[in-house]
Amino acid sequence: xxxxxxxxxxxxxxxxxxxxxxxxxxxxxxxxxxxxxxxxxxxxxxxxxxxxxxxxxxxxxxxxxxxxxxxxxxxxxxxxxxxxxxxxxxxxxxxxxxxxxxxxxxxxxxxxxxxxxxxxxxxxxxxxxxxxxxxxxxxxxxxxxxxxxxxxxxxxxxxxxxxxxxxxxxxxxxxxxxxxxxxxxxxxxxxxxxxxxxxxxxxxxxxxxxxxxxxxxxxxxxxxxxxxxxxxxxxxxxxxxxxxxxxxxxxxxxxxxxxxxxxxxxxxxxxxxxxxxxxxxxxxxxxxxxxxxxxxxxxxxxxxxxxxxxxxxxxxxxxxxxxxxxxxxxxxxxxxxxxxxxxxxxxxxxxxxxxxxxx
Numbered sequence: 001x002x003x004x005x006x007x008x009x010x011x012x013x014x015x016x017x018x019x020x021x022x023x024x025x026x027x028x029x030x031x032x033x034x035x036x037x038x039x040x041x042x043x044x045x046x047x048x049x050x051x052x053x054x055x056x057x058x059x060x061x062x063x064x065x066x067x068x069x070x071x072x073x074x075x076x077x078x079x080x081x082x083x084x085x086x087x088x089x090x091x092x093x094x095x096x097x098x099x100x101x102x103x104x105x106x107x108x109x110x111x112x113x114x115x116x117x118x119x120x121x122x123x124x125x126x127x128x129x130x131x132x133x134x135x136x137x138x139x140x141x142x143x144x145x146x147x148x149x150x151x152x153x154x155x156x157x158x159x160x161x162x163x164x165x166x167x168x169x170x171x172x173x174x175x176x177x178x179x180x181x182x183x184x185x186x187x188x189x190x191x192x193x194x195x196x197x198x199x200x201x202x203x204x205x206x207x208x209x210x211x212x213x214x215x216x217x218x219x220x221x222x223x224x225x226x227x228x229x230x231x232x233x234x235x236x237x238x239x240x241x242x243x244x245x246x247x248x249x250x251x252x253x254x255x256x257x258x259x260x261x262x263x264x265x266x267x268x269x270x271x272x273x274x275x276x277x278x279x280x281x282x283x284x285x286x287x288x289x290x291x292x293x294x295x296x297x298x299x300x301x302x303x304x305x306x307x308x309x310x311x312x313x314x315x316x317x318x319x320x321x322x323x324x325x326x327x328x329x330x331x332x333x334x335x336x337x338x339x340x341x342x343x344x345x346x347x348x349x350x351x352x353x354x355x356x357x358x359x
Contacts, residue, residue, distance in 0.1 A: 003108050005079060005116070006136075007128045008143045013116060014134075018083055019100030019107030023131035025145045026050040026076035029291065030117045032270030036337040037096070041075055041105075042068040044154035044178030045247065045289045047220040048147030050077030050130060051269075054117050059096035062087030067336065069180040073100070074154065074220075077130040078107040079116070106130050124265045125291060150220035151248075154178040155199040162187075162194040170353050173197060173211035175229065177219025177248045182334040186346050187215070200228045203235040212353045213242045216249025218332065223251035223261050223292055230255045237324060242352035244345070245328030247290055253328045254319060260298035264315070267291035268330075271338060274311035275318070275331060283311060284342050287335030294319065294330070325352045 003017035007028065030052040031040055037058050040051060058080045078100060087095050100107050108130050120126070127145045129137045156176045162184040169191035174184065176196045184194045195209050199219070206214065214236055224230075226248075233256035237243065245253045251261050268288040276283050296306060296316045307327060308318030318329040333342035 002132070003106070004131055004134045005108055005111065005128050006131065006134055006142065007119070008126045008139055009123060010139060011119060012134050013108075013111040015108045015110035017107070017132070018097050018109045019078060020104045022104070022106050023129060023136055024050065024077050024106055025127060025129045025137060025142055027125060027145070027147060028052065028079075028120065028128040029125055029267060029269055030054055030113075030120055031289070032272060033287070034271070036271065038063060038067050039069045039180075039336050041073045041078065042070045043180055043289060044070050044074045045180075045218050045220045046075045047150040047154050047178065048076060049220075050079060050128065051075045052079040052113055052116055052120070053081070054113055056081040056113070057084060058082070059084040060087055061089035062092030063094045063096060063099045064089070064091045065093055069182065069336070070154075073103040073105050075105065078105060079111065079113065079130070080107070080109050081111070081113045083109050120266050125267060147221055149225075151177050151199050151226060154220065156196050157198065159198070160196040162196065164188045164191050164193065167191055168193045170212040170350070171195065171209065172213045172215050173206045173209050174215045175199060175201065175217060175249065177217050177226070177229070177252070179217035179219075180332070180334060182336045183215075183217055183246065186334045186343065190346060190350050192350075199226065201232070203232050206232075206236060207239070211241060212356070213244065213349060215349075216243070216245035216252055216328070218247035218249065218289070220248070222263070223248055223255060226252055237326065240324070240356070242349065242356055243324070243326035243328075244349040246332060246334070247330060250319070250328035250330050251292060251294055253326070254294040254299075257303060257321070258300065260295045261292050262295055263292050264290075268310070271335065273331065275308045276311050277308055278306055285339045286331035286333075286342055287339065288331045290330060325356065
């Protein structure tokens with residue numbers, strides 16, 4: 001069965017249907033990751049977006065439930081060049097097409113994803129419709145689409161606790177803006193009891209938990225839309241409690257300090273993004289998934305300094321705060337399925353909590 005992708009600029013790509021039936025309008029973004037398609041599908045940061053995989057063959061190891069980054073698919077649609085219908089892996093539970101059908105996610109295969117990616121790079125991220133007829137939606141309808149309240153859709157509805165297998169050494173209050181499961185796992189591995197909190201949790205509730213550290217997770221959408229979280233962090237940033245943020249959490253912490261954010265032309269999504277540590281000069285390869293940036297020239301040098309920058313385009317990738325035990329990064333140090341180059345950042349967070357205990 002034929003299926004189409006219609007971009008808001010009028011470009012039409014004809015391919016074959018996969019996944020669930022139905023049509024969807026969403027923001028169209030691409031990822032350059034060669035593996036970890038299951039983690040991509042289940043990453044809450046993709047809420048409201050349809051993902052294009054630039055790597056040509058997807059699905060060759062099937063679906064492996066323990067590797068999911070959340071309990072369900074979060075992308076609105078999925079676009080690939082070629083799907084493997086006969087996956088081969090000793091952990092495989094089902095094929096990709098079946099998984100998409102079960103979760104009601106329409107997909108499109110058999111189009112030139114490299115040409116589509118080039119279009120998105122040159123013109124910038126834009127909206128598009130995955131549909132069974134190219135005239136199903138008008139271009140005005142496609143252009144009018146906006147991602148609305150994505151964090152509210154993916155955050156935990158109530159406090160939940162992730163406990164380590166052994167002794168609890170630290171208690172971490174985790175703002176869940178759309179957390180990837182492996183963030184909590186990385187902290188639990190380091191003897192942290194993680195209290196997952198809804199995104200709109202206020203400062204008083206956090207202080208009731210009496211955490212040793214505060215963590216701001218990744219998540220979807222425009223960081224400036226999270227006004228409640230920004231106001232909460234304006235209070236908590238001066239508490240003296242160590243703070244670490246990832247991705248959206250990085251942006252929210254920056255906004256709480258009065259810095260500015262803006263949308264990138266086509267974002268950074270993939271597992272091969274180089275970042276440079278400005279303190280050491282060392283370059284790391286990182287996993288990333290974001291469409292917004294903290295503007296480097298808005299960072300107040302009196303209270304903070306750039307910690308990492310993107311080697312490709314020079315955009316900000318991390319901030320260290322000078323007047324408090326806090327830092328944040330734009331990339332994902334917990335990356336599954338990799339790279340693991342920056343996992344040490346979790347150890348740095350542990351060290352901040354240890355140093356606070358000693359004082």
